[in-house]
Amino acid sequence: MREDGGGALKVVVRLARPLQVHAGGATCIDLELPSPVTVGAVVGAITIAHPAVARRVCDETGVLRRHVNIFVGADNVRDLEGLDTVVPEQVEITVLPAVSGG
Amino acid sequence: MLEDGPIDASAGDVVVLAGTSKGLFVLSSSATRQRWQLRGPWFRGEAIYAAALDFRGGRSRLLVGATSAHWGPSVYRSDDLGGSWVEPEPGTLAFPDRTGAAVARVWQLQPAGEAMPDVVYAGVEPAALFCSLDGGETFALDENLWAHPHRPQWQPGGGGLCLHTIVPDPAGRPRLGIAISSAGFYRTLDGVTWAAANTGIRAPFLPDPTPEFGQCVHKVDRHPTEPDTLFLQHHWGVYRSDDFGGQWREVGADSLPSTFGFPVVADPNRAGVAYVLPLTSDEFRCVPEGRFRVYKTADGGESWQALDKGLPQDNAWLAVLRDGFAADSAEPTGLYIGTRTGEIFASPDAGESWTELARHLPPVLCVKTAVVR
Numbered sequence: 001m002r003e004d005g006g007g008a009l010k011v012v013v014r015l016a017r018p019l020q021v022h023a024g025g026a027t028c029i030d031l032e033l034p035s036p037v038t039v040g041a042v043v044g045a046i047t048i049a050h051p052a053v054a055r056r057v058c059d060e061t062g063v064l065r066r067h068v069n070i071f072v073g074a075d076n077v078r079d080l081e082g083l084d085t086v087v088p089e090q091v092e093i094t095v096l097p098a099v100s101g102g
Numbered sequence: 103m104l105e106d107g108p109i110d111a112s113a114g115d116v117v118v119l120a121g122t123s124k125g126l127f128v129l130s131s132s133a134t135r136q137r138w139q140l141r142g143p144w145f146r147g148e149a150i151y152a153a154a155l156d157f158r159g160g161r162s163r164l165l166v167g168a169t170s171a172h173w174g175p176s177v178y179r180s181d182d183l184g185g186s187w188v189e190p191e192p193g194t195l196a197f198p199d200r201t202g203a204a205v206a207r208v209w210q211l212q213p214a215g216e217a218m219p220d221v222v223y224a225g226v227e228p229a230a231l232f233c234s235l236d237g238g239e240t241f242a243l244d245e246n247l248w249a250h251p252h253r254p255q256w257q258p259g260g261g262g263l264c265l266h267t268i269v270p271d272p273a274g275r276p277r278l279g280i281a282i283s284s285a286g287f288y289r290t291l292d293g294v295t296w297a298a299a300n301t302g303i304r305a306p307f308l309p310d311p312t313p314e315f316g317q318c319v320h321k322v323d324r325h326p327t328e329p330d331t332l333f334l335q336h337h338w339g340v341y342r343s344d345d346f347g348g349q350w351r352e353v354g355a356d357s358l359p360s361t362f363g364f365p366v367v368a369d370p371n372r373a374g375v376a377y378v379l380p381l382t383s384d385e386f387r388c389v390p391e392g393r394f395r396v397y398k399t400a401d402g403g404e405s406w407q408a409l410d411k412g413l414p415q416d417n418a419w420l421a422v423l424r425d426g427f428a429a430d431s432a433e434p435t436g437l438y439i440g441t442r443t444g445e446i447f448a449s450p451d452a453g454e455s456w457t458e459l460a461r462h463l464p465p466v467l468c469v470k471t472a473v474v475r
Contacts, residue, residue, distance in 0.1 A: 018172070018173065056172075056173035056174060059205075063204065065173065
């Protein structure tokens with residue numbers, strides 16, 4: 001949610017189970033980022049807090065891995081603007097393995 | 103990632119790592135190598151193309167290059183024989199930003215010789231060499247090979263454009279050899295300048311069968327006390343070099359049922375002794391006649407003899423990948439083969455007799471072994 005005057009957005013990122021071990025067992029990551037927030041900015045913040053999670057989501061060139069999906073609410077960012085997709089207020093992000101990878 | 107606790111092994115025991123498409127399996131035995139314990143899988147669901155056992159410099163380290171179809175590649179290490187695993191932080195093995203490249207798979211983890219106990223090399227896809235100076239905790243790209251003018255012309259083989267073989271100098275000299283599918287063999291003599299070293303290797307799959315590079319080298323190995331002598335299994339042809347790749351000569355074509363194959367293993371205890379696993383052809387890629395036979399040379403590759411005692415000889419349409427064959431340094435030499443159909447075969451007597459240690463495993467991608475110190 002946007003905070004008055006702060007221009008910041010609180011973002012909740014829900015992690016697939018295989019990623020949780022790389023986030024100290026956390027099922028989700030809570031972030032607070034300057035608004036507007038893109039999915040790419042979320043991944044960037046995760047890179048700092050949990051690099052072992054971030055590199056499993058994007059490779060070292062910053063490209064979303066082929067068989068990983070990021071959802072903003074119910075929408076796959078591949079159907080939106082990719083990592084440039086803007087995260088609306090009060091909408092959770094979910095990172096899941098794609099069925100194509102298994 | 104961790105399953106099953108540490109490997110039950112102590113000094114003098116033999117450990118075999120079998121990397122498969124679905125994780126890492128471990129076999130361990132006493133020095134007699136008569137009774138084996140199978141553990142695993144560790145890193146479930148991840149393809150293990152690279153693994154190493156490193157007992158140099160007083161360490162007891164396992165290194166694993168794992169690739170998840172979803173989450174990408176990682177290098178893990180364990181200093182307690184698999185009791186716990188860690189991943190380098192920050193970042194695992196990765197290309198520098200300026201390259202614009204991303205590691206797709208770790209194909210090889212190769213400790214350097216005893217004289218350089220902290221050096222570990224890694225070969226990756228896309229074809230590049232990385233070097234670690236801290237025993238595999240952090241890696242840096244070999245910029246000189248990456249900048250080689252041939253690199254834009256390298257073509258991928260069936261497994262991708264991978265640097266799959268690394269031949270360090272056992273005495274600690276800076277020279278190093280590497281093989282890339284399908285760019286061929288490259289070497290550096292000073293640790294800085296890289297050059298293609300494929301003279302004499304025929305490439306019948308190219309319009310010019312003797313190009314400077316573009317050969318499809320499948321594997322290279324050498325004996326530790328004869329570092330100038332290399333054995334090479336090419337896409338077609340088994341070759342030998344006596345000057346660390348300066349010149350190659352095809353050997354043994356008259357005594358092998360096929361010169362196509364993937365692994366070649368130099369016996370670590372006997373100079374001039376090596377082993378190959380011929381496959382019928384590059385189109386069929388199964389052992390000839392449905393008979394699983396290892397071929398051994400004791401004269402530097404000039405002649406080869408079949409070894410089949412204990413190996414399946416009836417409708418055994420097996421195949422072995424380039425890293426699916428390894429030899430230990432115990433006496434007599436132990437040999438270990440993992441197949442694409444999940445069998446592990448072992449010989450405790452330099453190939454004279456064989457037993458099946460495991461079956462029904464996932465496809466075996468690599469086999470590595472060492473005597474525990």
